Amino acid sequence: xxxxxxxxxxxxxxxxxxxxxxxxxxxxxxxxxxxxxxxxxxxxxxxxxxxxxxxxxxxxxxxxxxxxxxxxxxxxxxxxxxxxxxxxxxxxxxxxxxxxxxxxxxxxxxxxxxxxxxxxxxxxxxxxxxxxxxxxxxxxxxxxxxxxxxxxxxxxxxxxxxxxxxxxxxxxxxxxxxxxxxxxxxxxxxxxxxxxxxxxxxxxxxxxxxxxxxxxxxxxxxxxxxxxxxxxxxxxxxxxxxxxxxxxxxxxxxxxxxxxxxxxxxxxxxxxxxxxxxxxxxxxxxxxxxxxxxxxxxxxxxxxxxxxxxxxxxxxxxxxxxxxxxxxxxxxxxxxxxxxxxxxxxxxxxxxxxxxxxxxxxxxxxxxxxxxxxxxxxxxxxxxxxxxxxxxxxxxxxxxxxxxxxxxxxxxxxxxxxxxxxxxxxxxxxxxxxxxxxxxxxxxxxxxxxxxxxxxxxxxxxxxxxxxxxxxxxxxxxxxxxxxxxxxxxxxxxxxxxxxxxxxxxxxxxxxxxxxxxxxxxx
Amino acid sequence: xxxxxxxxxxxxxxxxxxxxxxxxxxxxxxxxxxxxxxxxxxxxxxxxxxxxxxxxxxxxxxxxxxxxxxxxxxxxxxxxxxxxxxxxxxxxxxxxxxxxxxxxxxxxxxxxxxxxxxxxxxxxxxxxxxxxxxxxxxxxxxxxxxxxxxxxxxxxxxxxxxxxxxxxxxxxxxxxxxxxxxxxxxxxxxxxxxxxxxxxxxxxxxxxxxxxxxxxxxxxxxxxxxxxxxxxxxxxxxxxxxxxxxxxxxxxxxxxxxxxxxxxxxxxxxxxxxxxxxx
Numbered sequence: 001x002x003x004x005x006x007x008x009x010x011x012x013x014x015x016x017x018x019x020x021x022x023x024x025x026x027x028x029x030x031x032x033x034x035x036x037x038x039x040x041x042x043x044x045x046x047x048x049x050x051x052x053x054x055x056x057x058x059x060x061x062x063x064x065x066x067x068x069x070x071x072x073x074x075x076x077x078x079x080x081x082x083x084x085x086x087x088x089x090x091x092x093x094x095x096x097x098x099x100x101x102x103x104x105x106x107x108x109x110x111x112x113x114x115x116x117x118x119x120x121x122x123x124x125x126x127x128x129x130x131x132x133x134x135x136x137x138x139x140x141x142x143x144x145x146x147x148x149x150x151x152x153x154x155x156x157x158x159x160x161x162x163x164x165x166x167x168x169x170x171x172x173x174x175x176x177x178x179x180x181x182x183x184x185x186x187x188x189x190x191x192x193x194x195x196x197x198x199x200x201x202x203x204x205x206x207x208x209x210x211x212x213x214x215x216x217x218x219x220x221x222x223x224x225x226x227x228x229x230x231x232x233x234x235x236x237x238x239x240x241x242x243x244x245x246x247x248x249x250x251x252x253x254x255x256x257x258x259x260x261x262x263x264x265x266x267x268x269x270x271x272x273x274x275x276x277x278x279x280x281x282x283x284x285x286x287x288x289x290x291x292x293x294x295x296x297x298x299x300x301x302x303x304x305x306x307x308x309x310x311x312x313x314x315x316x317x318x319x320x321x322x323x324x325x326x327x328x329x330x331x332x333x334x335x336x337x338x339x340x341x342x343x344x345x346x347x348x349x350x351x352x353x354x355x356x357x358x359x360x361x362x363x364x365x366x367x368x369x370x371x372x373x374x375x376x377x378x379x380x381x382x383x384x385x386x387x388x389x390x391x392x393x394x395x396x397x398x399x400x401x402x403x404x405x406x407x408x409x410x411x412x413x414x415x416x417x418x419x420x421x422x423x424x425x426x427x428x429x430x431x432x433x434x435x436x437x438x439x440x441x442x443x444x445x446x447x448x449x450x451x452x453x454x455x456x457x458x459x460x461x462x463x464x465x466x467x468x469x470x471x472x473x474x475x476x477x478x479x480x481x482x483x484x485x486x487x488x489x490x491x492x493x494x495x496x497x498x499x500x501x502x503x504x505x506x507x508x509x510x511x512x513x514x515x516x517x518x519x520x521x522x523x
Numbered sequence: 524x525x526x527x528x529x530x531x532x533x534x535x536x537x538x539x540x541x542x543x544x545x546x547x548x549x550x551x552x553x554x555x556x557x558x559x560x561x562x563x564x565x566x567x568x569x570x571x572x573x574x575x576x577x578x579x580x581x582x583x584x585x586x587x588x589x590x591x592x593x594x595x596x597x598x599x600x601x602x603x604x605x606x607x608x609x610x611x612x613x614x615x616x617x618x619x620x621x622x623x624x625x626x627x628x629x630x631x632x633x634x635x636x637x638x639x640x641x642x643x644x645x646x647x648x649x650x651x652x653x654x655x656x657x658x659x660x661x662x663x664x665x666x667x668x669x670x671x672x673x674x675x676x677x678x679x680x681x682x683x684x685x686x687x688x689x690x691x692x693x694x695x696x697x698x699x700x701x702x703x704x705x706x707x708x709x710x711x712x713x714x715x716x717x718x719x720x721x722x723x724x725x726x727x728x729x730x731x732x733x734x735x736x737x738x739x740x741x742x743x744x745x746x747x748x749x750x751x752x753x754x755x756x757x758x759x760x761x762x763x764x765x766x767x768x769x770x771x772x773x774x775x776x777x778x779x780x781x782x783x784x785x786x787x788x789x790x791x792x793x794x795x796x797x798x799x800x801x802x
Contacts (some may be wrong), residue, residue: 023795023796024795024796024797024798025795025796025797025798026798026799026800027797027798027799027800028799028800028801028802029799029800029801029802030802031801031802033802041801044799044801046799059797061799063801066800066801066802067798067799067800067801068798068799068800069796069797069798069799070797070798070799071796071797072794072795072796072797073794073795073797074794074795075794075795082799084801103795103797104795105795113801127527372656401672405526408649409639409648409649409650409672409673409675410649410650411649411650411651411672412651412652412653413651413652413653413665413668413669413672414653414654415653415654415655415656443652443654444630444632444634444654445630446628446634446636446652448558448605448626448628448636448638449626449636449638449650449652451636451652480527481527482527483527492526492527493526493527494526494527
């Protein structure tokens with residue numbers, strides 16, 4: 001944030017760093033200068049995006065005394081992504097320019113850079129009953145974050161605020177939504193308030209004046225931090241973060257929203273209305289909506305109807321997945337363009353449904369659900385005419401082991417009856433891809449083993465190395481169940497963790513996962 | 524990790540079994556009990572195979588147990604109906620320390636229960652259960668998961684023995700990089716399967732080095748013959764070593780040269796130099 005004096009500072013560093021000459025482009029990686037500064041970086045990797053046919057250029061350079069030299073570039077380059085890396089090549093900071101603009105000699109390009117941090121938030125349901133039927137009391141909880149620039153595994157202790165039901169990243173900016181909960185359903189109700197969260201130190205600021213109605217479902221932000229789109233069960237809202245106002249764009253239940261910034265700098269909202277559940281029969285009643293935010297291109301309007309399950313934006317374009325047709329396509333303000341069929345997906349026995357989508361630099365990450373309880377992640381080029389073979393990055397059938405409390409060694413392995421991908425997002429410009437899953441387990445009573453009838457619900461955050469599919473973080477934020485019968489000896493149970501999985505350090509750190517987002521995330 | 528359960532649940536009719544470290548080579552029999560289900564054929568044999576591969580236990584399958592116990596084994600097992608004390612008596616007659624009882628029943632899903640019954644105490648020491656979709660078959664990894672949860676961790680620590688004998692006394696023995704003492708040395712019990720580098724060294728003698736792959740429960744004898752230095756190999760002569768050092772030093776100097784020279788190219792016409800800083 002202290003970037004204005006860069007030229008003078010570069011001049012002062014001239015003896016140790018590369019000299020700045022008239023005509024050079026000065027690239028300033030703007031870190032917060034606070035406790036959340038990226039640390040441990042020794043090199044920088046920069047992707048310079050140019051218009052066709054120039055394409056993208058990747059440069060990397062060693063950082064010496066806070067300065068680096070990337071050689072020479074074509075002045076037609078229009079936007080920049082920068083990743084700070086440590087000695088082992090891991091991303092410890094990432095940022096990108098919000099708008100496209102041609103470079104000029106003597107100009108200064110500022111790229112805000114932040115740590116790669118994933119945020120999850122959600123409510124808490126506690127069983128306060130004493131019988132076999134749970135009586136749930138719902139409350140709000142702080143958001144949890146996982147800082148991928150440090151090697152610590154998540155345990156729920158890294159928290160922000162006190163009542164976060166949704167976190168929204170908008171480039172280098174972060175916002176938190178608070179809203180009241182209701183018993184015993186857990187539905188969010190009352191006015192939804194939006195509070196800025198500092199990405200320098202995670203301090204929560206004062207609520208913006210604008211409020212929203214309906215239970216909040218999803219949110220997205222523009223890279224420049226100026227606009228947010230928020231979907232609730234009753235309306236689609238646009239938030240002007242500078243004026244602090246919220247205005248409704250359309251009526252209806254909007255469960256997926258995304259923001260697209262076009263090459264000309266126009267900001268639009270794309271959203272899915274009436275998204276159906278992804279388990280069970282496929283619903284084709286979902287609607288794709290488009291709403292111009294910064295232009296006079298008219299009001300929010302319906303573009304298409306189908307089995308739309310998720311949206312993503314990348315490079316000024318918006319994309320969708322259709323869970324029923326098994327297709328990945330592009331959506332514009334007026335139509336859906338030629339989609340790409342995803343092999344092995346669609347409706348039919350054994351076929352997976354594409355239910356989640358994130359796109360980064362032309363690479364689509366598609367979340368797959370196969371009934372009854374297998375979730376997976378597939379990577380493919382987003383281009384409809386691409387000939388690349390989609391690659392499965394990860395796939396797993398949900399299982400959960402429960403321990404009989406007080407009976408060492410007595411365990412029960414449960415297979416899930418359903419598993420759903422709730423959120424999917426790419427972090428650090430494509431180094432990481434993260435998703436959250438929720439799964440439901442039922443174990444029938446087993447008289448021979450004194451095992452009772454039991455149901456369990458789990459919610460997890462998984463962060464993968466986007467190139468290899470290796471698990472970087474696997475954090476179970478929620479695991480709770482109900483024992484519906486008992487046979488004498490075994491009473492309470494708890495959830496076991498598997499190898500590579502971490503869980504909340506204590507029940508007070510647990511919460512459901514209503515949202516997941518990265519700073520500078522792509523979804 | 525929340526504890527969940529019935530508030531009125533009755534605890535402690537079966538006391539938790541306190542485990543010491545049981546003999547990792549004890550005899551264990553694996554029996555299969557079916558409650559009218561034909562699902563998961565061959566599951567007991569797969570558990571026997573998994574235990575034999577993962578542990579040093581003396582594992583007997585149902586056929587081997589029947590050969591010792593008699594052909595009425597299956598009838599007795601059915602009469603036991605999964606009751607731990609009854610099943611333990613079968614184990615007692617075989618001389619087994621434990622019985623692994625695999626139960627298969629169907630209740631919509633296929634219910635698989637695996638109980639580890641302590642023969643002496645006639646109690647269930649541990650148990651795991653899984654419900655599988657009809658037609659579903661547990662993978663080898665799942666079966667390995669069942670057995671690791673069923674048996675104490677010490678059962679999965681396996682060892683082998685390496686006996687190192689040298690023609691000299693007072694030679695230093697190093698195994699896997701760790702000094703193990705001077706010859707003559709007792710046979711070493713080491714984790715297996717693993718590969719160990721062995722070095723036997725004494726001043727004035729050419730060191731003995733070798734690498735051995737130690738299988739679980741295997742015994743390997745290593746005979747180290749150390750001979751006096753005298754006719755040194757060509758690469759041990761001082762002038763060869765000195766020349767090699769020179770080559771290494773030369774390479775280092777080259778690296779330093781390339782690491783410090785100025786590689787920034789002249790800016791071609793029509794291009795911009797790009798330099799940056801972190802602020």
